[in-house]
Amino acid sequence: MVEIANLPFNGKKIYIQSMLNIPSEDIENNVKQAIELEKAGCEILRVAIPDKSALALIPAIKSAISIPLVADIHYDYKLALGAVEMGIDKIRINPGNIGDKDRVKAVAQSCNQKNIPIRIGVNKGSANKGLVESAAEHIKLLEENDFHNIVVSIKSSTVTETIKANREFRERCNYPLHIGITEAGTERMGIIKSAVGIGSLLVDGIGETIRVSLTGNPVKEIQAAKDILKAIGKYNGVQIISCPTCGRTKIDVETIANELEKAIEGKNLPPIKLAVMGCAVNGIGESKDADLGIAGGNKEAVIFRKGELLRKIPENRIIEEFLTEIDNFVAEMA
Numbered sequence: 172m173v174e175i176a177n178l179p180f181n182g183k184k185i186y187i188q189s190m191l192n193i194p195s196e197d198i199e200n201n202v203k204q205a206i207e208l209e210k211a212g213c214e215i216l217r218v219a220i221p222d223k224s225a226l227a228l229i230p231a232i233k234s235a236i237s238i239p240l241v242a243d244i245h246y247d248y249k250l251a252l253g254a255v256e257m258g259i260d261k262i263r264i265n266p267g268n269i270g271d272k273d274r275v276k277a278v279a280q281s282c283n284q285k286n287i288p289i290r291i292g293v294n295k296g297s298a299n300k301g302l303v304e305s306a307a308e309h310i311k312l313l314e315e316n317d318f319h320n321i322v323v324s325i326k327s328s329t330v331t332e333t334i335k336a337n338r339e340f341r342e343r344c345n346y347p348l349h350i351g352i353t354e355a356g357t358e359r360m361g362i363i364k365s366a367v368g369i370g371s372l373l374v375d376g377i378g379e380t381i382r383v384s385l386t387g388n389p390v391k392e393i394q395a396a397k398d399i400l401k402a403i404g405k406y407n408g409v410q411i412i413s414c415p416t417c418g419r420t421k422i423d424v425e426t427i428a429n430e431l432e433k434a435i436e437g438k439n440l441p442p443i444k445l446a447v448m449g450c451a452v453n454g455i456g457e458s459k460d461a462d463l464g465i466a467g468g469n470k471e472a473v474i475f476r477k478g479e480l481l482r483k484i485p486e487n488r489i490i491e492e493f494l495t496e497i498d499n500f501v502a503e504m505a
């Protein structure tokens with residue numbers, strides 16, 4: 172079984188990854204961003220190592236975080252050897268791009284000695300043939316050196332192509348897969364593309380780690396990754412369902428749902444289901460199905476707990492009283 176630092180890739184948990192996007196010469200701000208990402212819920216963090224001086228990032232970042240760190244290296248096998256020396260937890264490098272077989276052997280041996288996995292990352296933009304074929308060639312080069320501690324990623328900026336290639340790869344090979352849509356774009360389309368691509372694969376049972384690639388602050392990648400996992404029931408956090416509102420709505424569902432989401436963010440609550448529904452039509456059923464829920468009436472709402480009607484609340488007290496009920500519910504769960 173492949174393991175990165177203390178994280179086993181055994182199919183029981185899907186790990187959220189992200190990547191630092193600060194210039195590599197700025198150690199201080201890279202460390203700062205690494206801490207922010209860990210705090211946001213990043214579970215595996217990648218850093219680009221474009222040259223020898225960037226190797227200094229590895230001990231600096233590792234001493235500030237407790238999640239595994241991955242070095243992203245292209246072409247230069249000496250950087251891979253240097254990263255291993257510096258205590259890296261995983262290396263992303265494509266063995267087919269680092270030159271002759273002795274170099275591949277040196278990297279494989281060095282990683283084998285310290286039980287460090289290598290991620291082969293095949294992207295549409297850099298693959299010289301079919302994505303799956305290209306991954307298979309890189310894998311072969313490592314296996315020839317008795318190296319099997321391998322994670323693979325096969326990414327394209329096209330959602331359907333990524334899904335197809337990963338499905339095809341999984342039918343041929345069992346190495347753990349890191350999945351995502353590469354160069355997915357800015358926040359709006361990037362999240363949609365990632366949700367469709369990553370979500371489809373995860374529903375198929377494909378993918379041990381995920382990254383939502385967004386142009387912008389990587390903390391947003393973590394939030395989006397958590398939301399994708401929540402949407403398919405693979406994240407142990409709070410799930411909020413809220414209705415889209417319609418002509419029957421007589422309370423401000425949008426504000427209540429948004430404020431609720433904001434209020435519970437960062438509270439580190441156990442996996443509970445909350446419902447904010449505009450009226451009794453679907454509201455009572457959905458609210459009863461949740462751990463706690465409200466169903467709106469005329470400028471008021473009824474609150475349910477595990478299907479049991481607790482009381483009526485005037486609209487201006489809904490958020491306050493709902494939050495109190497959540498705190499009570501969670502305290503009783505403990």
Ligand code: SF4
Nearest residue numbers: 414416417449450452
């Ligand atoms: S729950 Fe009620 S208010 Fe909300 S969309 Fe459904 S019918 Fe409309």
